Amino acid sequence: xxxxxxxxxxxxxxxxxxxxxxxxxxxxxxxxxxxxxxxxxxxxxxxxxxxxxxxxxxxxxxxxxxxxxxxxxxxxxxxxxxxxxxxxxxxxxxxxxxxxxxxxxxxxxxxxxxxxxxxxxxxxxxxxxxxxxxxxxxxxxxxxxxxxxxxxxxxxxxxxxxxxxxxxxxxxxxxxxxxxxxxxxxxxxxxxxxxxxxxxxxxxxxxxxxxxxxxxxxxxxxxxxxxxxxxxxxxxxxxxx
Amino acid sequence: xxxxxxxxxxxxxxxxxxxxxxxxxxxxxxxxxxxxxxxxxxxxxxxxxxxxxxxxxxxxxxxxxxxxxxxxxxxxxxxxxxxxxxxxxxxxxxxxxxxxxxxxxxxxxxxxxxxxxxxxxxxxxxxxxxxxxxxxxxxxxxxxxxxxxxxxxxxxxxxxxxxxxxxxxxxxxxxxxxxxxxxxxxxxx
Numbered sequence: 001x002x003x004x005x006x007x008x009x010x011x012x013x014x015x016x017x018x019x020x021x022x023x024x025x026x027x028x029x030x031x032x033x034x035x036x037x038x039x040x041x042x043x044x045x046x047x048x049x050x051x052x053x054x055x056x057x058x059x060x061x062x063x064x065x066x067x068x069x070x071x072x073x074x075x076x077x078x079x080x081x082x083x084x085x086x087x088x089x090x091x092x093x094x095x096x097x098x099x100x101x102x103x104x105x106x107x108x109x110x111x112x113x114x115x116x117x118x119x120x121x122x123x124x125x126x127x128x129x130x131x132x133x134x135x136x137x138x139x140x141x142x143x144x145x146x147x148x149x150x151x152x153x154x155x156x157x158x159x160x161x162x163x164x165x166x167x168x169x170x171x172x173x174x175x176x177x178x179x180x181x182x183x184x185x186x187x188x189x190x191x192x193x194x195x196x197x198x199x200x201x202x203x204x205x206x207x208x209x210x211x212x213x214x215x216x217x218x219x220x221x222x223x224x225x226x227x228x229x230x231x232x233x234x235x236x237x238x239x240x241x
Numbered sequence: 242x243x244x245x246x247x248x249x250x251x252x253x254x255x256x257x258x259x260x261x262x263x264x265x266x267x268x269x270x271x272x273x274x275x276x277x278x279x280x281x282x283x284x285x286x287x288x289x290x291x292x293x294x295x296x297x298x299x300x301x302x303x304x305x306x307x308x309x310x311x312x313x314x315x316x317x318x319x320x321x322x323x324x325x326x327x328x329x330x331x332x333x334x335x336x337x338x339x340x341x342x343x344x345x346x347x348x349x350x351x352x353x354x355x356x357x358x359x360x361x362x363x364x365x366x367x368x369x370x371x372x373x374x375x376x377x378x379x380x381x382x383x384x385x386x387x388x389x390x391x392x393x394x395x396x397x398x399x400x401x402x403x404x405x406x407x408x409x410x411x412x413x414x415x416x417x418x419x420x421x422x423x424x425x426x427x428x429x430x
Contacts, residue, residue: 009429018372023251027367029286029292029368030368032287033397038373039350043358046313047300048325049311049324082244084243098258110255123258161252171246
């Protein structure tokens with residue numbers, strides 16, 4: 001018999017429900033049946049492992065992916081990926097995407113009449129180091145209008161996709177900026193009941209990572225599901241429980 | 242210090258910018274052992290309309306039932322060249338398709354082997370967090386005794402089992418119905 005700890009369930013109130021009516025796109029896409037509780041098995045406590053060789057080393061600097069420099073305010077976005085016990089999550093993939101400084105995505109569906117920037121794609125990826133640290137150089141994304149409701153505007157944000165050590169620890173989220181006046185009105189930012197949980201999506205201005213004469217630093221620490229303290233039980237074929 | 246896991250947010254409609262570099266629609270490189278299967282389907286919303294801004298991610302064991310992951314304690318080696326990871330977007334008609342090998346059986350929590358299955362995450366604009374589901378294979382006797390399938394109401398189990406496409410060997414259909422009639426079973430792990 002092997003004992004491997006599974007991953008914790010989310011703390012009540014800290015995650016969005018699938019159906020959140022103020023976010024109109026959720027109304028026809030959220031399942032209506034209750035989720036079926038599934039005890040974690042080997043399938044959920046393992047997950048994709050990515051080798052550092054797949055990384056494009058240029059992908060962590062979104063300001064140097066073209067011949068010229070993108071327009072807008074250069075920023076450093078960095079932080080640590082930790083588990084719920086504040087232990088670092090090393091060598092895990094972090095993927096980001098975002099609008100340019102004018103609030104326009106390089107995507108054929110984005111019809112916002114703000115200019116594209118030939119020097120900015122808005123995608124990046126990197127892997128955390130042994131201490132769970134990651135760092136991107138990018139441009140502060142612009143706010144932009146969207147069709148959710150009358151005069152709807154998304155606050156400035158950067159999308160994050162993370163893996164962690166297992167299928168169970170996958171996370172996709174968005175990072176916001178302190179003091180953004182649109183935050184109280186955004187149905188996506190406000191989709192979660194717990195105010196503290198919401199506010200942890202807001203990055204903090206950080207002198208320590210600010211580079212003089214170059215770029216302001218913003219710190220965004222990300223927490224992935226941590227291990228259960230009691231191991232789940234797995235049994236090899238033929239063993240008696 | 243205990244800090245709850247970070248709150249999920251939707252991937253939104255423009256994820257292709259950031260996620261397409263890791264699209265993988267063929268998990269079965271030449272030389273990897275196992276029975277090839279092509280799994281194709283659509284993501285549909287509560288009105289039966291196709292979801293053109295979705296992603297399906299796959300995680301599965303190799304044909305011997307071993308995961309390419311250090312926490313798999315089974316005393317057998319993982320198939321070289323098989324990573325078990327797939328990521329496919331939907332097209333304008335909500336369609337997705339990937340090729341893989343039939344996974345072997347892996348241990349379950351009850352001392353029995355699970356039926357062959359793929360762990361699946363579904364992401365779309367409008368989903369504030371991912372939906373977790375599984376794909377099982379048709380004509381698989383072990384489905385009857387699979388612990389996860391048996392957690393599901395009998396009337397909804399078939400939403401987790403891919404269907405054979407007649408006349409095309411190895412071709413399977415599996416759809417994701419996000420809401421309403423025939424709603425796919427989604428799990429809380």
